[in-house]
Amino acid sequence: MxxxxxxxxxxxxxxxxxxxxxxxxxxxxxxxxxxxxxxxxxxxxxxxxxxxxxxxxxxxxxxxxxxxxxxxxxxxxxxxxxxxxxxxxxxxxxxxxxxxxxxxxxxxxxxxxxxxxxxxxxxxxxxxxxxxxxxxxxxxxxxxxxxxxxxxxxxxxxxxxxxxxxxxxxxxxxxxxxxxxxIPPPQGDPEGKLKALIFDSYYDSYKGVVIYTRIFDGAVKRGDIIKMMNTGKNYEVTEVGYCIPGMLPADELKAGEVGYICGSIKQVADARVGDTITLANNPCDTALKGYKKAQSMVYCGIFPAEGEKYENVKDALEKLQVNDAAFNFEPENSAALGYGFRCGFLGLLHMDVITERLEREFDLDVITTLPSVIYKVVMKDGSVKWIQNPSNLPDIMEIAHIEEPIVKADIMTPNEYVGSIMTLCQNRRGKMIHMEYLTKTRVQLHYELPLNEVIYDFFDALKSRTRGYASLDYEFLRYQQARLVKLDILLNRELIDALSTIVPEEEANAKGRGICEKLKDIIPRHQFEVPIQAAIGQKVIARETVRAYRKDVLAKCYGGDVSRKKKLLEKQKAGKKRMRQFGQITVPQEAFTEVLKLDDGK
Amino acid sequence: MKENTGIYIHIPFCVRKCNYCAFLSAPSDERTREEYVQSLINEIGMRSVTDVCDTVYFGGGTPSVLKPEQIERILDSVRTQFSISEDAEITIEANPGTLGDDNDSALSTLKSYRRMGINRLSMGVQSMDDDRLKYLGRIHDSESVKRDIALAREAGFDNINLDIIFSVPGETLEEAMEDIRQIAELEPEHISFYSLQLEEGTPLFEQWESGAIEEVSDDVDRETYHRGCSMLKALGYEQYEISNFARMAEHDGQHDGQHDGQCDDRRSRHNSKYWSMTPYVGIGLGASGFEHGTRYRNLTKLSDYEAAIRDGKLPVEEEHVNTAHDNISESVFLGLRRIEGVKFADVPLEEAGLTRDEKGFRQYYKEAMKDAHSFEETGHLIIDDEGIRLTETGIDISNSIMALFV
Missing domain, CATH: 3.40.50.300 (P-loop containing nucleotide triphosphate hydrolases)
Known part of the structure; x- marks a missing residue:
């Protein structure tokens, strides 16, 4: 047997x-x-x-x-x-x-x-x-x-x-x-030509890229020259083994088995997850089916914070990318934030996890900008542009129309919350397709929602309205035409490109006001008044002012207690590190991500 | 010039705790006070300073709740243990209404202070408005202030400081000005003029937190400060620190040959040590000290403090040996509290291998100076070839400027 x-x-x-x-x-x-x-x-x-x-x-x-x-x-x-x-x-x-x-x-x-x-x-x-x-x-x-x-x-x-x-x-x-x-046993021919699936990989600083693989046919052992069928690159295998879950070296991995392969793979992008591994001198005919390239749904900018090196951020992003086929990035330049990266993610949680890992595992100080979906911009000349950074939106005069991604969202909930979920979805421009009772008390709502409305804080809002009982699943459906405009934010009369967003035209005024109010709370007082304006094109639609700082002084140095005073000043200084300087304006980094988390009640 | 050491002695007792007070202080009974005096004397015996000391400062709390005889015993032990210069400035903080039950006993207290060598009196007047005094939780009224000052003069005090507090919730700008006017009429040699800070754990803070009272707005607070400063200057007081004003050398040093102008300088010699990195010994509950490049703070719980003394141990709770950066940054931010500012030559830049001059300073604070220059452009800071100093508007936001240098 x-x-x-x-x-x-x-x-x-x-x-x-x-x-x-x-x-x-x-x-x-x-x-x-x-x-x-x-x-x-x-x-x-x-x-x-x-x-x-x-x-x-x-x-x-x-x-x-x-x-x-x-x-x-x-x-x-x-x-x-x-x-x-x-x-x-x-x-x-x-x-x-x-x-x-x-x-x-x-x-x-x-x-x-x-x-x-x-x-x-x-x-x-x-x-x-x-x-x-x-x-x-x-x-x-x-x-x-x-x-x-x-x-x-x-x-x-x-x-x-x-x-x-x-x-x-x-x-x-x-x-x-x-x-x-x-569960059935695996099928496969250990004597056949090597055919193995990369289902995960990570970078190990000693062994290079470690590939997790399932062997479908054939066998692989140390010394073999393997070929990645998608990238076409060859590597010599230095080690194979089983995950227990630590690494346990073995003589070979053969059809039906699951294990790891190391091959001194230094170029992290060469171990694409989903790729098929075969032997260079005896390749199989076709790669495994079912590999679809991960589609980034949400984009944001990641920029080195004040005093952080661009190269360090780039290295870290590269290292994260090898573990994460769904994460991609490319260089980007912002007038406000300088050189950085435009990064694509599967969703908001994915984005949070990546940025948090940059800070924790790589000890980097980065600024993330507002997340954005990819807009399909159809130009008057008939050409199509894909825009994932609002500040790159072409001149409105040249645009025929804009399309935004729509998702099919399935929300499952106890029936008593149906009303408040419907209100939430309505506020988020959702269109109800149908509603079904799965059981007497459990309802599934099928909605079409603009992805843009889902990525900000939809999940949090859903959870808070249903005391955590509702659950959400969604997938991309199609692009759909919408009346959208670019909303710009000006601080001290200067356009901050990293704060630009694309919003539905009929909500622009409310959103503009909301963002200005939010920024007013986030931006600390300066020695002078700081006007905050929201504008569409040249037209200012909302304005707030951060009043000038009048007082930041300690009247007394208590009985020679210099240490206490010093601690206060050190705290003040540390707070400033998390800030970004725009000309004379200091903006806390949270401004770039918090600003669109507008409460639905407002 | 090597400056002399100062001595601070903390007396953590008062008649009743004021509504804004976050200092280590509480009402006490006679036995507690006597035990504390004994502990202080024992602590003094454990301390050693080889340099000459030219200031002694009894702070509190309300040191005048001790009997003059107790103060004298403390002072005697200070004189035994330390080398106190003949012309030392010896200050006691006293609150109106605590010097004695009647005029005679108050006068007798003040005379004994003088006799034991105390030559400076600092009175926590705070306001001349009786309603406001009540609001603050003070035990005195404006009449007792006038009386006590007259008695102090009679006893021979010619160096008196009066504290003024402003930005008390509900106080208007005009009322604050009136306070200054009335307090200046008492002709003290020195005035401390500071804005009320709502400190956590005080009754006023709790009322503010619960929304029962509103803080005076920053705008009114700053206007009061600036107008108050102008008024005090017009009345002949020179501002030498963010919150401190003094009569200075009226005779401009030309009056007679015996005095060199310094003798009419009524700036607080003791407090000035805090702003110039001069060493000071801290004695008593929770007192801070700075000696031999080390900052320390005594235990803040009375039972711990007394237990340490009983065990023959120094009652120090925290100790920090200053690094070169500590010394440099402290000299800058403390120096910035002075109106004359900090001189490059006073910053111990040699500890960082640099020269004590503008070049060394700019080298050490390369990054901070960029921000400093933007404060200069907005008129908050003056940078010249000798040093840096805050302008009047710079004082309002002094923390953010000082924070550049820590």
């Missing part, structure tokens, strides 16, 4: 917070090669940001060994998946490396929007799906209702879904038995 029969390659998919990472931890503890005392909580979420936010962004993979009731030992390759709508592409790559998926459903919550989204992604890859009911240790667990939802909403047979508690370890053995039974 082939060794393939004893391998299972699978992912765990779930809605955010349904316990995916906890389950992964439990599996590693039970069957992994790591001692439980060495485990950090949520082993697979290995970035600080992930652990803090309780979400998985970066993929991890690990090899487990399980001795089943049939007496055989199985190799289980667990490929972790990110748990946020922004990272659907990363999920799809992980899934492509699998043969099946464990679908975790929180028995206290039931099916959520992302549960559905992830199931569809898994079905796209023809994966066998094993539904599992989690959090069964809680009194509020409603397994029968959750099962009914799985069957009614998703259409999967849930009658034999294992009931587990990832937290307490309850039901894990039964789940593993079921997993071995339901």
């Amino acid at each position: 082939s060794y393939l029969n004893n391998i299972r390659n699978f992912s765990i998919i779930a809605h955010i917070d349904h316990g995916k990472s906890t389950l992964a931890d439990r599996l590693i503890e039970k069957t992994g090669l790591v001692q439980s005392r060495d485990m950090k909580e949520q082993y697979l979420d290995n970035m600080d940001i992930e652990r803090e936010r309780g979400i998985t962004i970066k993929l991890q993979t690990t090899r487990l060994k399980y001795k089943a009731n049939d007496g055989q030992e199985y190799i289980l390759n667990l490929i972790d998946t990110p748990g946020h709508v922004d990272f659907n592409y990363e999920v799809s790559r992980s899934l492509a490396a699998c043969d099946g998926a464990v679908l975790v459903i929180d028995a206290t919550q039931g099916v959520e929007a992302q549960t559905l989204g992830n199931v569809y992604l898994a079905l796209d890859e023809d994966l066998e799906i094993l539904p599992v009911l989690n959090k069964m240790d809680l009194d509020s667990a409603r397994p029968e209702e959750a099962k009914a939802e799985i069957e009614d909403i998703i259409g999967l047979d849930a009658s034999e879904a294992p009931k587990i508690s990832a937290k307490t370890g309850m039901g894990i053995d039964e789940m593993l038995e079921k997993l071995v039974e339901v």
